Amino acid sequence: MLLCDIGNTYFHFFYRGRIWKEEPNLLSRKNEEYRIYYISVNERNEKKLLESHNNCLNIDRFLSLDTIYRGLGIDRIAACFGIKNGIIIDAGSAITIDVMQEGIHLGGYILPGIESYRRLFANIDVLNVEFNLNVSLDTMPQNTRDAVSYGCLKGIILSIKDIAKDNFIYFTGGDGKFLSRFFDNSVYDNTLVFKGMTKAVNDNNLIV
Structure with missing residues (x-):
């Protein structure tokens, strides 16, 4: 297939x-x-x-979720498709966070991705620095590079922790593997969208 x-x-x-x-x-x-x-x-x-x-x-029409969310992208639907319970996070140029509970999509939200944050700071000369992705999130930064890196990562991670609580988290996307390391109750799966697509093909007997 x-x-x-x-x-x-x-x-x-x-x-x-x-x-x-x-x-x-x-x-x-x-x-x-x-x-x-x-x-x-x-x-x-x-x-x-x-x-x-x-x-x-x-196969767009064969992928659907029980949701009242309007305008949910087909890639987000595919990533959530087949996951009964959990938080689904696709971390790319934008970070999408979706919540599934008992097979129902409760909603979701969108954050800028890590590289998008960096480009925002690039418009300010003194803040146009490469991010330090190894910055400590347990101590206060003591230089500009660490300060902007800390602000970006801490904001993303705390936002996810606030919505996820004790739920299992499924990460995918280019930065998904990196972000997953901050969460014990998580897995990184770069095939998540394709798993949803495969389920839709099989469920509807579309293989010829």
């Missing part, structure tokens, strides 16, 4: 446990013999996939 998560910048593919990404303008046709099951948050990039591959199926 070949899966594709179409984002705004890259196509992320998954096949037999392997994940890779391709740029929209460099999309390969090497997997055309397989049907591609995909989700998309970018119509222009979706069109590029359909122009490059003849056998594709958009």
